[in-house]
Amino acid sequence: MSLRVLIAVTHLLGAGHLTRAAALARAFAQAGHQTTLVSGGAPARLTPLDHVSFIQLPPVRIVGTDFKTLLDEAGVPVDDSYRGARQDLVLKILEAARPDVLITELFPFGRRVLAEEFMALVEAARALNPRPLILCSIRDILVAPSKAERIGEAHERVLRNYDAILVHGDPQLVPLEASWPVDERIAPLLRYTGYVDESESPPPQKEKQGIVVSGGSSAASLPLYRAAVEAARSLTDRLWRVLIGRGVPEAEFEALRRSAPAHVTVERARPDFRALLSGAELSVSQAGYNTVVDLLRCGVRSVLVPFEAGHETEQRLRAERLKALGLAAIVPEAELSPERLVEAIRQELPHASYQSPSISLDGARRSVAVAEDLALARPALHRTIDWSPLDQALDRARDRSCPVGFWWRDDDAVAATPQLDRLLALAGRFDAGIALAVIPQALETSLIRRMADEDRAFALVHGWSHANHAPAGQKKAEFGAHRPREIMTLEAEQGLHRARERLGPKLLPVFVPPWNRISADVIAPLPSLGFTALSTFGDRETAFAAPGLTRINTHIDPIDWHGTRSLVEPEELVAGIAGAVERRVAGKADPNEPIGFLTHHLVHDEVIWSLCERLMAHLADREIYFLRPDELLRNGNRITVAI
Template identity: 25%
Template sequence: MTYRVLLIEPPSSCQELLADILQQHGAEVEIVQNVSKNDAVTLRWNYDMVCADARLAQDMGFGAVGDLRSEKGTPLWVMTADRDNACVRRLVESCGASALMTRPYSSRQWHSFIRYSMTKKRRLFDKQPPRILMYSHDTIGLGHTRRNANIGESILRKRPDASILMLIGCPAGLVFDTPLGIDFIKLPSLVKQSRHDWRPEQLNISGSRMRDLRSRLIREAVNAFEPHAMLVDHVPGGVWNELLPTFENLATNDSHRPFVALGLRDILDEPDLLRRRWQDDGTGEIIHRHYDEIFVYGDPDIYDTVTAYGLEEFAAGRVQSLGYVANRALPSSRDRLRQRLGIKDRPLVLITGGGGRDAFGLMTVCLDALASLESAERPMALLVPGPLMDPAARHVIHERAAAMGVFCFDRLPDLSAYCAAADMLIGMAGYNSSVEALAEGLPTLLIARNGPSAEQMIRAECFQERGLVDSFCADDLEAGRLASYLRQVSVRERFTPAINLDGAERAAARLLEGARTRHDFLATPASA
């Protein structure tokens, strides 16, 4: 579908970013530096959407800007660096702007408003929009929530009118930028003590009371939201089987039961151990009774998840290998971010600790390694300790980094964009950091933690055997070894990995198809 957009914006790097995003949505973009008052009436009929810088809009006069909101209902966005400016507020109110965008812009927010405007303008959907509910229990990191958020964004690319409600356990809440259409309910936090043992993190209550609290919140959310499809990540019954009351309740009313899918990353744990546990604790029976499909977020040519964990034993004929779930950076990301950081042509190493709970050792050793290098051989570095790191430990990392002239951000709103900007990644061997680095063809050194499960060790070994990454165990982490990698940043070259990265798009398509199959009143997009 062709969509014509007028961008009234003075020359800046912002132009490139906006053009990238708009063109990804099939838009034809015309950029002008200004529009006279007399031009406004003519232009309003020729574009499906107008984006105007607030300063230029004021020069045109409030009335002329209002004319851009023609009888056709053309969406108008006003962009500003000063949201609290009284003139800007009057402008937005007087011209009936659809949205006020504040610099620095988030690419995901632009995606949101584009999708919103396209849906409102063309009225693509003529019946009840889909409602998707997602569950992720995260206790140590951010991986389960990140995967679900990526899939949610893919759903909104296909169905901009969808509503996606995420039930999340991550102690930091939803720390990612997400588009309009995604919201979340924060479940009370847990902390993982061992492979299959959790306890309340913040509330001074018993495990049984916590289980009852979380289970009731989940059940009531599902009852009130009435999803057409549900996606559960990683834990089939939820923590302490907290999802079972909801599943049993749904089973009593099959005519309104949602399509239910289980999402599994490529590597879960040591295969024999996990298969025995699933047989012994009833997880296999939960999968068999309550799930319509299993989504595997991996590539069987890299690791045969279905065979390793015997998934067909639990859900014969219902297992889908979809590919890895990863964000892809916009084409302008590398130049734009490097310009923002002021690093020009210097090599940049990105050092990420995932969620951050166990990343203090990695951050400390990386800083030691950087300090051991002569200034001429030291690359620029950007540390990301993670939002879940202990605040006192994070403060130590920030102080050391500042003293050494090293960039340090607690979290990144868009890891894929920074992977595009960097020349090497050093990070924990979790799913998301590993896959997003591979998606950008970024030379990568993975540091695999030795527990509480075997997941990271297996992934690092598997990727290294195929020449996709270098890796070693966190137990062997030491500054001298890291320093040798840091010296190689400028000579490492990007590559194109031969792996399937379509997991998010394919999971989104399966969820929407599953919802449509069970609820045939859902509309499909009308042809434009």
């Protein structure tokens, strides 16, 4: 599959936004997609854009943090004619490119001063036939407007015009909601990609550099440079290297170079910066997006002086998250002085050893993969689904006073992930109860924390380690008839103990054998171990011969496991759900057992996510909601169903 991709970016302060957009463009081009990058900010030096069509609009920029006043290259405020020429050129580029994928960088979460231009582009794209996939590309941390109506406006623009939001970050470091009020409407659109690294290759090793000081590409880093040169006078036992961004005027650069003591090298930013940084004993810098990616990639401890002028909060929040991980110290910009900087450096130098955290840095490649998946899924996402067989079955159940309920089980949860966030957001949107079958041996603290505030989400015990012990050629099983009963009983007990110990009241004592397969020899002792229910797949027997144990199964799985591993044919899925209802109406299945919907959030593609949402919406229109899993086990082991 080869796509035509158009990326639109306008950077106003520094070149970080353009650098990130260029890295995305290179990744799309390297994947074989015809890629056009349109830049509306000031011209800047970029790593070569091989096989990318680069178009520079008449540039705009700002001075300081005045984001309301746009200036041209000569520093003159732009007028309506200048804006109009830019907008006309943007629309001509769109018409010539006719993209399959349009990506707007930051807008509509920012760049309000250019909203007319961006909205003209988006609306023109929506009018194309076929309409391109429209994505928003944002960094890990945003600056939320102080006025609630502006946040609402951004959300409405996203919901009306965009297919997904590429969040170029890792929630393990900082989730988007730490800086922006993510609500249940836009949460399903979020796609965390990991951090976008302009150069994903490991940095070359360099001889020890002592202390390396760096800043962004704009003059906003001048206070840091000046403080560092003066601080070096008090720390003469190490070499210093101060790298000055190209946006700093030549006169300021020369003044810094002349004032530096002999053990301090002051020079312009270099293309081998990564090599210098990887050899540094300590880094002193701001906390911009690309700077933090450099620090994480090179594995160097740092003293961070986050940019905070004009009430900016982005860099301070990012710096605080790195400090919380034990990777950095912070000198607030308001407290910056040579003395304060020396104090922080002296405190950090003895702790210069660095343990790299498991933060995702392959954001460019992952962004391409997300766009490809969305583009492939697009026809299926909008496919009409005939719900009439299900509606007719539900009508018959109602007319015959046959109670029909639905419950939801999702398997293989171990940690808080973007996919889990999406799952829980979907459940919350439709007021659905959900049971997460968690793997006890792999259970991470992040999952425990994530579930804490989810009132309708509970955990079940999903075996022990989800390891397959079946002989080659046989169906997979962890608790099948392939191992001694004593070992399997011990592992089931360990699973319950570990999950209960870590999840507390969030755990329901329900055993879910991996692959839904379990030996009869293992079922019998489950009640004595503390389990009150067993959940597999298929209609349960009306008379389940296991005293003290309830059977609550799942019946519908939307994934084509033996074929595409995407969604089964919608007609087949609807027929399966309708058939489960009909069996209860006809007395061929236990009418007191709710119909179980089984999902696996970690492997869902866009088509499966869409089906889940559409099914819940359809049932909600009939006032049918997925039951709370804890309510399914109330009144002892008897399951009561009411809709």
